[in-house]
Amino acid sequence: MATKPPAEAPASKAAPDAKRRSERSRRAIYDAALSLVSEVGYGKVTIEGIAARAGVGKQTIYRWWSSKAEVLLEAFVDLGEQAAEAAGEETGAYAALPDTGDVAADLKLVLRHTVDELLDPKYDAPYRALAAEGVVNRELGEKFVEKLLEPGLQLYVARIESAQKAGEIRADLDPRIAMELFVAPLAQRWLQSTGPLSHAYTDTVVDYALRGLTPR
Amino acid sequence: MATKPPAEAPASKAAPDAKRRSERSRRAIYDAALSLVSEVGYGKVTIEGIAARAGVGKQTIYRWWSSKAEVLLEAFVDLGEQAAEAAGEETGAYAALPDTGDVAADLKLVLRHTVDELLDPKYDAPYRALAAEGVVNRELGEKFVEKLLEPGLQLYVARIESAQKAGEIRADLDPRIAMELFVAPLAQRWLQSTGPLSHAYTDTVVDYALRGLTPR
Numbered sequence: 001m002a003t004k005p006p007a008e009a010p011a012s013k014a015a016p017d018a019k020r021r022s023e024r025s026r027r028a029i030y031d032a033a034l035s036l037v038s039e040v041g042y043g044k045v046t047i048e049g050i051a052a053r054a055g056v057g058k059q060t061i062y063r064w065w066s067s068k069a070e071v072l073l074e075a076f077v078d079l080g081e082q083a084a085e086a087a088g089e090e091t092g093a094y095a096a097l098p099d100t101g102d103v104a105a106d107l108k109l110v111l112r113h114t115v116d117e118l119l120d121p122k123y124d125a126p127y128r129a130l131a132a133e134g135v136v137n138r139e140l141g142e143k144f145v146e147k148l149l150e151p152g153l154q155l156y157v158a159r160i161e162s163a164q165k166a167g168e169i170r171a172d173l174d175p176r177i178a179m180e181l182f183v184a185p186l187a188q189r190w191l192q193s194t195g196p197l198s199h200a201y202t203d204t205v206v207d208y209a210l211r212g213l214t215p216r
Numbered sequence: 217m218a219t220k221p222p223a224e225a226p227a228s229k230a231a232p233d234a235k236r237r238s239e240r241s242r243r244a245i246y247d248a249a250l251s252l253v254s255e256v257g258y259g260k261v262t263i264e265g266i267a268a269r270a271g272v273g274k275q276t277i278y279r280w281w282s283s284k285a286e287v288l289l290e291a292f293v294d295l296g297e298q299a300a301e302a303a304g305e306e307t308g309a310y311a312a313l314p315d316t317g318d319v320a321a322d323l324k325l326v327l328r329h330t331v332d333e334l335l336d337p338k339y340d341a342p343y344r345a346l347a348a349e350g351v352v353n354r355e356l357g358e359k360f361v362e363k364l365l366e367p368g369l370q371l372y373v374a375r376i377e378s379a380q381k382a383g384e385i386r387a388d389l390d391p392r393i394a395m396e397l398f399v400a401p402l403a404q405r406w407l408q409s410t411g412p413l414s415h416a417y418t419d420t421v422v423d424y425a426l427r428g429l430t431p432r
Contacts, residue, residue, distance in 0.1 A: 042352060125352075132351035134408060136258060136344045141409050149410055160429075169429045176411070177401075177420050178429050184400035185393075191407055192350060193357050194365055195392070204393050212428020213376075213385050213394050 028054040029061060030075035033068065034126045042068075042129035069133045069140045072126055077147050079123075097155045103163035104210055107156075107182055111202035118190050118197060131191060156183060169210075181209040244270040245277060246291035249284065250342045258284075258345035285349045285356045288342055293363050295339075313371045319379035320426055323372075323398055327418035334406050334413060347407060372399060385426075397425040 032053035036045045045068055051058040065071045084095055098106045117123070134141035156179040163169040169178065185205045189195045248269035252261045261284055267274040281287045300311055314322045333339070350357035372395040379385040385394065401421045405411045 128352050131408070132348040135348035135351065136341075138409075145408060145410055149408060153410065167431065170431050173424065173429060174420065177417070178424055180401040180404065180411075181397050181421070181425060181429070184404040185396040187404045187408065188396065188400040192347070192361060192365060192403065193354075194361055194369065195396075201393070204390065205397070208389065208394055208397060209425065210428055210430050212426055212430075212432070213389060213397070214426050214428075215383065215386050216428070216432050 025054065025056050025060060026064070027078070029056060029071060030078055033071045033075050034123070037072065037126040037129050038122070038124075042125070042133075047071075067140075069130065069137065070143070072130045072133075073140070073143060073147060076123075076127065076130065080148070080151075095155075097159040099159060099162055101166065103159065103166075103168045104206055106159060107206045108199075108203050110156075111182065111186060111206065112199045114186060115197045115199060115202055118186075153179060153183065178209075182206055241270065241272050241276060242280070243294070245272060245287060246294055249287045249291055250339070253288065253342040253345050254338070254340075258341070258349075263287075283356075285346065285353065286359070288346045288349075289356070289359055289363060292339075292343065292346065296364070311371075313375040315375060315378055317382065319375065319382075319384045320422055322375060323422045324415075324419050326372075327398060327402060327422065328415045330402060331413045331415060331418055334402075369395060369399065394425075398422055 029050060032050045033045070036049055036053060040049075047061050047068055048058050050068065050071060051061050054061075061071065065074065087095055097110050100106055118127075130144060134144040153176075157175045160169055160173075160175040160178050164171045164173070164175065169175075182202075182205060186197065186202055189197055189201070195201070245266060248266045249261070252265055252269060256265075263277050263284055264274050266284065266287060267277050270277075277287065281290065303311055313326050316322055334343075346360060350360040369392075373391045376385055376389075376391040376394050380387045380389070380391065385391075398418075398421060402413065402418055405413055405417070411417070
């Protein structure tokens, strides 16, 4: 990113009107990037095309971001923040996982929701484009992990730690690795299309991981 | 693929000399594609560039493949076949997993080997390029799964079925899903760089998946 986008700039630096205008431009740029990737494919999207669709000058985009991949990344970060705001969260972009005292039920609920999000055709093309770029572009991949993936994965870590305290999950396990047994199968099916995504599938993964594969 | 590459054509259709020549061209094309992706990056590789490096006409490439991604895919299929031949296998491109009667040890051995392969700098860039293309290009992604991923995954399925017969793994599990608990965490760390790959990591994943996360 060339410089920080306006949402991260201190509010005091801009007059209220200017801040509202740049907030509107920023959202228009995100919407344009997401739509264009769906419509023409990531390879054919240009900064110029995003600027034209968003009704801003391309210098406005270059001032805040250095590539179309970075625009897409920030668009998804913004979607996460909007979803958190809509859910009434005050703690930032990411809510906590449900904690009803039944870790299996809580994990199944969240993974079912993730399946639904991944199957939403509106975001399929741009999210795939971003993930694919992260596979081959180390710098973008690191930002993708830091800004989008890891905050979500840490919610699973926290939920597993809570289950460890409650005696539902073994206390000697590394929660960062344990979490991957639930999340990675879904991620691989989505990224590599090695199998269909469904609620029944993620439910089964949770059951297998919690109980283990060996007889008891 | 435009037409089948010569290795798949019946041997009787080509005179021995012609067959040797086209076999040599095919390997030269694979080597050129793998090297060029490492040297200049996937985005800058062209069919023309591969042809020039391999010392063949570009029509030779277009006769067998329709894109650089398909050339890369066949190059990795060929590497797998070569590795199987070197291992003295007669049954085709893919060997069976070891079956010593200790499913944990066998899975750890194979996953450690996979970690070593994924960390081999020689194939990192081209394999990432192919995987990334599969994320966004449905047709190529399906071929990637069919020709490269699924044959390997089926070896895990067969090993788990053998462990089910031996009573080492619960008989009521779907082996295709059970297998993903071992394989997907490694795949996600490699694809999304969400954590480091190591033998200790895959060993831990095998232990967690087999025993399960809940106290017993």
